[in-house]
Amino acid sequence: MAFIKLQFRPGVNRDQTDYSGEGGWYACDKIRFRYGYPEKIGGWTKASPTTFYGTCRQMWSWVTTFNDDFLGLGTNLKLYIQNGPGGDFSDITPLRLTNPTYTGANTTNSIYTTSGSNTVTMTLAVDPAAIQGNYVNVSGATAVGGIPASELNTTHPMITVGTPANSFTFTTTTAATSTVAGGGGAGITVSFDITVGYASATLGYGWGTGAWGHDSWGSSSAVPIFLPQRDWWLDNFDNDFVVNIRNGAPYYWERGTTTSPVTALATRAITLQAYATSQSYSANDVPIKVMQTLVSQQDKHLLAFGAVPYGSTNEDDFDPLLIRWASQDSPGEWGPTVTNSAGFLRVSRGSRIVRALPTRQEILVWTDSNLYALQFLGTTDVFGLQEYADNISIASSRSVISAANIVYWMGQDKFYAYTGRVETLPCTLRNHVFMNINFSQFDQIVCGTNEQWNEVWWFYPTADSSWNNAYVVYNYLDKIWYYGTIERTAWLDTPLRHYPQAAYTAENSTSGYLYNHEDGVDDDVIAMEAYIQSNDFDLEDGEQFMLTRRMIPDIDFAGSATSPTPEVTLEIKSRNFPGNAFNTNTDDTAQVTQTSVGAYTGQVFIRIRARQMALKVISDQLGTQWQLGSPRLDARPDGKR
Numbered sequence: 001m002a003f004i005k006l007q008f009r010p011g012v013n014r015d016q017t018d019y020s021g022e023g024g025w026y027a028c029d030k031i032r033f034r035y036g037y038p039e040k041i042g043g044w045t046k047a048s049p050t051t052f053y054g055t056c057r058q059m060w061s062w063v064t065t066f067n068d069d070f071l072g073l074g075t076n077l078k079l080y081i082q083n084g085p086g087g088d089f090s091d092i093t094p095l096r097l098t099n100p101t102y103t104g105a106n107t108t109n110s111i112y113t114t115s116g117s118n119t120v121t122m123t124l125a126v127d128p129a130a131i132q133g134n135y136v137n138v139s140g141a142t143a144v145g146g147i148p149a150s151e152l153n154t155t156h157p158m159i160t161v162g163t164p165a166n167s168f169t170f171t172t173t174t175a176a177t178s179t180v181a182g183g184g185g186a187g188i189t190v191s192f193d194i195t196v197g198y199a200s201a202t203l204g205y206g207w208g209t210g211a212w213g214h215d216s217w218g219s220s221s222a223v224p225i226f227l228p229q230r231d232w233w234l235d236n237f238d239n240d241f242v243v244n245i246r247n248g249a250p251y252y253w254e255r256g257t258t259t260s261p262v263t264a265l266a267t268r269a270i271t272l273q274a275y276a277t278s279q280s281y282s283a284n285d286v287p288i289k290v291m292q293t294l295v296s297q298q299d300k301h302l303l304a305f306g307a308v309p310y311g312s313t314n315e316d317d318f319d320p321l322l323i324r325w326a327s328q329d330s331p332g333e334w335g336p337t338v339t340n341s342a343g344f345l346r347v348s349r350g351s352r353i354v355r356a357l358p359t360r361q362e363i364l365v366w367t368d369s370n371l372y373a374l375q376f377l378g379t380t381d382v383f384g385l386q387e388y389a390d391n392i393s394i395a396s397s398r399s400v401i402s403a404a405n406i407v408y409w410m411g412q413d414k415f416y417a418y419t420g421r422v423e424t425l426p427c428t429l430r431n432h433v434f435m436n437i438n439f440s441q442f443d444q445i446v447c448g449t450n451e452q453w454n455e456v457w458w459f460y461p462t463a464d465s466s467w468n469n470a471y472v473v474y475n476y477l478d479k480i481w482y483y484g485t486i487e488r489t490a491w492l493d494t495p496l497r498h499y500p501q502a503a504y505t506a507e508n509s510t511s512g513y514l515y516n517h518e519d520g521v522d523d524d525v526i527a528m529e530a531y532i533q534s535n536d537f538d539l540e541d542g543e544q545f546m547l548t549r550r551m552i553p554d555i556d557f558a559g560s561a562t563s564p565t566p567e568v569t570l571e572i573k574s575r576n577f578p579g580n581a582f583n584t585n586t587d588d589t590a591q592v593t594q595t596s597v598g599a600y601t602g603q604v605f606i607r608i609r610a611r612q613m614a615l616k617v618i619s620d621q622l623g624t625q626w627q628l629g630s631p632r633l634d635a636r637p638d639g640k641r
Helices: 272-278 430-434 439-444
Strands: 025-029 031-034 037-040 044-046 056-063 069-075 079-083 089-091 111-113 119-123 135-139 155-157 167-171 180-183 189-192 202-204 225-227 232-237 240-245 250-253 290-296 301-307 319-325 343-346 353-358 363-367 370-376 383-390 400-403 406-410 415-418 422-424 446-450 455-460 470-475 480-484 490-492 501-504 511-517 530-534 546-552 567-575 589-593 604-610 612-619 632-637
Touching: 025 480, 031 470, 031 480, 031 530, 056 232, 056 490, 056 501, 069 232, 069 240, 069 511, 155 167, 232 290, 240 290, 250 272, 290 319, 290 353, 301 353, 319 353, 319 383, 343 383, 353 400, 400 446, 406 446, 406 455, 446 490, 546 567, 567 604, 604 612
Parallel strands: none
Antiparallel strands: 025 530, 031 037, 044 511, 056 069, 069 079, 079 089, 111 119, 111 180, 119 167, 135 155, 135 189, 202 225, 232 240, 240 250, 290 301, 301 319, 319 343, 353 363, 363 370, 370 383, 400 406, 406 415, 415 422, 446 455, 455 470, 470 480, 490 501, 501 511, 530 612, 546 604, 546 632, 567 589, 567 612
16 A cells, blocks of 8 residues: 555644544644644743742833843842843842831941851841841841851841841851851941742731731731732833832832943832832822833823722722823823823723733723723823723733734633634633643733744643643644643743743742743753644544554754754554553654754654554654654555454
8 A cells, every 4th residue: 555644734632532633633742833844842041040039920121222121020029120131130129118228336246147057147226127038138248257248248038037136037158157246347238128929829827817917927817818929010111110019019110311220220119109209299199009000102101000099098998990090201290180191090890900901002901801992092081991892701910912913812711812802712722721720820820922933822830730830822823722831930022132031930949040932942951852642543434454564754853953863753653442542562663863954764664553543753852853744654454353
């Protein structure tokens, strides 16, 4: 019998049975389709050798008029700006409002060490009201007890507080060589960051769920309290950086007018209220608690979605459906007057605003049940609101993105697209995703584009995970889906950086890395494992057995420049009935090896007899890139039993 050419439809379909999807692909990991044929995705490398503190959930990039290439990162512990690709992360985390800094007599010779110990105690002359787990910044200290000044004069998480009174402890890399009861000199400055947040959503019991302290930290309750993950919203107002903690305070960071940003990067973001005061506007007009801040770049308004009403300075008055905006070109001017454009309006349906996203000529606003469009009118009303759809859902505030002038988002049970109207996005992986997802960690879901490949990516935690560990991809040019496993907590694809960038901090870790994706072909410095498996196929109607004796593979290894002998593993997996498990004969596996990049391997001899078969391509070799073409099987009928 003639060779059977194996050609499959692009995309992966898990919403049909393995056999009914004949002619397509059924399972995959770390692959994409190019011109209809599967290939291994690009690899990733660390964008910077420097780590950052905390779990990053949001990034934002912008270029200033001074040609600074800034990248902002918000984590549950810190707020950073990276100046240029590969640069260090400058800590611009705001300081707490009450007694943020201590100097002079309060800190003179306040450092205590114990010989042989890495634990350093600082005891101030007054109670610093330190909170365990929060961060303290030390500067101006001299070396104490054999611990270098460089290890003291940095940022530290506080390990313990209050023992002895007015004290807190932190650790250093170098252990003390002597015991010192008070050192460091008279020039020590101590400052305290804002309270840290949670890396993921959790339910709190016991200590930390009562009526005071950080998220009610400090007293107990038998009733569980929902403790949300720390999210930041980031945007730029011209050269400056405007940010807020979700359902928290808004902040402002000024780039300044000097040629070099070094001085600005050494300063902390301040509250938007403090910025308003510095611009001679009323701090009391600024909303002290907002869900999301956003800059309408076309008309230069700073907006707050979900906010404390105008005239209130009480966080308890927070209205999750209220939209407020500052006057045009004045991010500190929030009090409406007849001579400015500051104002407010309220969304009428839903219980809370989940997300606002700027698009071509409007800002889309999602509540938990409806979609609205906010449009700049240029009249005395300034902005107008129009309802586009009801009875819709959105999985998380990060699960929406705009690509090629279409907005895509993940709902709670399906995917959507907005093309001028709201549509259900057909998905061949709907059951695969929504029947295996951790609904209690929906806030972790993050969406991003990979414009180079016409892709929208969603990262999410599977049902057996409390951390993002899987992804699903929609290729909006070819209208196909594929999926896999990668652990990422934030993603940003921007033309201002050469590569799409992603952040990852391991669960229960306090530091993470920024990665460049589509850079190389490996998982940083280790081999990336990738595979794709077809649906089952048969010979004619599947009544007869097939006897397969050899295969002529069609695999291109272009891009494997770092591997002298790139290879993949081809498997022909066989079974007799759809309900059977695949046969496990070791003769069913053959290595396809190529010694020069770009050429093809010759024939491979195998021997398999079954009613139906599936093709699987696997790679786990360092430096290997591949694309599958149209392999051929030498198969003939071999009886009915």
